[in-house]
Amino acid sequence: MNAEYHGIYAALVTPYTSEGKVDYKELQKLVNYLIEKGLDGFYVNGSTAEAFLLSEEERNNIIKAVVEANAGRKKVICHVGAISTDQAIGYAKNAEKCGADAVSAISPFYYKFSEQEIIQYYQDIMSATGLPMFIYNFPNFSGFSLTEEILEKLKQNKNLIGVKFTSSDMFLLEQIKTLHPELVVWNGFDEMLSAGLIMGADGGIGSTYNCMPELAHKVYDAFVSGDIAKTHKFQEKLNQAIKVICKYGVFASVKEILEMDGFAFHGVRRPFAPMTEEGKRELQKIYKEVIVPNR
Ligand code: MN9
Numbered sequence: 001m002n003a004e005y006h007g008i009y010a011a012l013v014t015p016y017t018s019e020g021k022v023d024y025k026e027l028q029k030l031v032n033y034l035i036e037k038g039l040d041g042f043y044v045n046g047s048t049a050e051a052f053l054l055s056e057e058e059r060n061n062i063i064k065a066v067v068e069a070n071a072g073r074k075k076v077i078c079h080v081g082a083i084s085t086d087q088a089i090g091y092a093k094n095a096e097k098c099g100a101d102a103v104s105a106i107s108p109f110y111y112k113f114s115e116q117e118i119i120q121y122y123q124d125i126m127s128a129t130g131l132p133m134f135i136y137n138f139p140n141f142s143g144f145s146l147t148e149e150i151l152e153k154l155k156q157n158k159n160l161i162g163v164k165f166t167s168s169d170m171f172l173l174e175q176i177k178t179l180h181p182e183l184v185v186w187n188g189f190d191e192m193l194s195a196g197l198i199m200g201a202d203g204g205i206g207s208t209y210n211c212m213p214e215l216a217h218k219v220y221d222a223f224v225s226g227d228i229a230k231t232h233k234f235q236e237k238l239n240q241a242i243k244v245i246c247k248y249g250v251f252a253s254v255k256e257i258l259e260m261d262g263f264a265f266h267g268v269r270r271p272f273a274p275m276t277e278e279g280k281r282e283l284q285k286i287y288k289e290v291i292v293p294n295r
Pocket of ligand 1: 011047048166188189190191205207208242246
């Protein structure tokens with residue numbers, strides 16, 4: 001387990017006002033709420049934040065708002081990934097200026113960039129600031145999968161600190177951690193948190209931890225205490241909710257559940273679809289039967 005980076009981090013969702021603008025005040029309220037609920041840190045402007053549906057200005061303002069609300073209490077990792085290296089560098093420089101602890105980046109997407117181009121993209125971002133970097137490995141969405149060889153090359157830059165591993169390839173997760181024990185590995189699929197921890201992950205970063213911080217932390221704590229049966233039991237509970245959350249759209253569902261706890265988030269940005277009435281009913285049921293009783 002890494003001494004500095006471990007535990008359960010929320011990949012923060014983005015709250016909107018009723019006019020569809022980013023609601024920075026509500027976001028700061030969420031940061032405070034999750035710290036009170038025991039989370040260990042934040043992943044800002046990631047997939048969960050609908051980062052690619054946000055403007056540059058919004059992404060820059062979001063990191064400022066989160067760092068300000070966090071006020072040095074927990075770690076703040078800022079996702080700076082973009083299709084353009086220059087844009088990603090711009091976000092990274094802003095994250096450093098705002099006082100984020102680390103950056104993270106998805107590989108450049110859409111065009112099928114070569115392996116060498118992707119390596120250069122990461123090297124360019126890492127050289128642009130003094131912040132540590134977590135490579136964001138999410139092959140399902142980016143079309144690019146990290147390998148041990150690529151990691152070996154990227155490790156030549158001392159700013160490389162770890163990987164956010166959003167993949168079900170648990171063999172690769174284990175190999176990365178075993179071959180590079182000094183790197184931090186974050187489990188990225190919440191529904192496989194227990195598996196990731198058992199295979200060597202230092203913790204988990206995920207969207208569903210916004211609305212189930214206690215239950216996610218119970219999985220982690222049970223694992224740390226060495227009680228695998230309990231770890232599995234809590235993961236089963238977590239997954240009972242994640243199944244419904246995924247069915248009705250992860251980000252809209254997570255926000256819907258947080259609204260049951262008094263937040264006002266105003267849905268997701270188009271083209272993501274708004275929550276349906278059926279979804280609301282099913283999530284309400286999960287909230288009562290799984291989330292509240294496991295607090
Ligand atoms: O990387 C998240 N992935 C996305 C983390 O947001 C695409 C996960 O937390 C998933 O949302 C979650 C549900 O599949 O595991």
